């Protein structure tokens with residue numbers, strides 16, 4: 664441990680662009696980050712070589728301090744790395760025009776509310792679906808689905824019955840109580856324009872078995 668701490672920690676290399684570090688061949692959590700860049704039309708590149716991915720983001724000598732636990736990680740134009748999907752989205756949303764259109768003090772509040780909605784949508788992602796999460800791997804994330812299929816089926820039954828409807832009812836209430844959405848004739852979770860929360864909910868719904 665102390666050897667790691669002694670490594671040089673500031674290997675920041677400035678670039679003009681964002682680089683997404685994520686696994687190849689699966690949309691997963693990396694897709695939330697991709698969607699934001701794609702929607703905003705802001706260029707980014709990807710590093711998806713599995714032999715280098717974890718080795719880079721978990722090593723402070725390669726990606727700086729602090730090291731990262733798991734992909735996705737985003738290399739920022741400053742050269743610093745940032746991980747944890749909600750932290751990445753919270754960072755890039757205002758830069759990509761996806762954190763609401765309010766100004767001044769209201770902007771900060773709106774941004775926090777956008778973040779709140781993102782976190783709830785990601786709770787749904789964690790709880791209900793996805794290859795690596797609670798319903799498919801209720802006993803151990805590192806074990807195959809096939810080895811915990813019985814428990815997974817039992818858990819899926821409970822989620823279909825109670826948790827999933829609860830999340831969907833909640834988001835329906837968010838949509839229908841948005842006063843600005845009604846004014847603009849849009850279907851936005853908050854405000855009168857697309858935010859990162861809309862994109863996250865879209866992807867949760869698109870890839871999960873809802």
Ligand SMILES: N[C@@H](CCC(=O)N[C@@H](CS)C(=O)NCC(=O)O)C(=O)O
Nearest residue numbers: 691692693733734735746747748749
């Ligand atoms: N809370 C993290 C979870 C990150 C995560 O679970 N990443 C997956 C891919 S989607 C992974 O590679 N996990 C490896 C591990 O947890 O050991 C986030 O939202 O980014």
